[in-house]
Amino acid sequence: MAGTSEERHKQASETRGGDFARFFGTWVRHPLKMGAVAPSSPAYCRTMVESATTHLDGPVLELGPGLGVVTRSLIEKGVAPERITSIEYDPEFARELQRRFPRVDVICGDGLDLSKTLADRPGLKYAAVLFAIPILNMPQKQRQALFTRYFDRLLPGGNVTQLSYLWTPPVKPVEGLFEVSHSPIVWDNIPPARVWIYERRTAPSGHA
Ligand SMILES: C[S@@+](CC[C@H](N)C(=O)[O-])C[C@H]1O[C@@H](n2cnc3c(N)ncnc32)[C@H](O)[C@@H]1O
16 A cells, blocks of 8 residues: 555544444444444454454355455455455445455355355355354344354354354354353443354363
């Protein structure tokens, strides 16, 4: 990127201000689809990315990227943009995301229905799924079924990380399949949030 570091800093804060206004405007029109009044904070995005199993060899799936704050954080952490597929429902956000990250595979579609949205790559498994789609209007059993399907898409050792403002796990563990833990609360996020981490249950010692 051209310009002095001062210019770059100014450009970044102008983008943050513009994104905030755009995000908030979309939230006013579609609060349930957006689920948040503002993009996640840089500290929150770093926590999300550090919690995700991107060190595994394989593609990375981002669901509900918005205007790309977590996408940017993934790339800053060293994940090659070509490894990232980002599925965003809002066509304007998806267009803007593709403009900002031309090497990321941006799909405008439904991240809750991967059998349809990723129908052209049925057997492909991911190193990590980073999830930020609002699902609180969904019954618990349906949330568990959804995350069970995400586990079918994960490589061995891969995890699902979820953005949430709740203080209890938005998706309860599924017996014999996955367990849930969380990051510390990131207080500078609006509102404060934590990352919920879903990992395959490890077999007790002595068992295969
Ligand atoms: C809470 S925002 C998170 C945005 C960004 N990841 C962040 O952390 O700031 C949720 C995003 O999910 C998108 N979304 C909502 N439903 C979706 C769906 N079914 N599939 C894909 N994206 C969806 C919304 O358009 C919005 O961009």
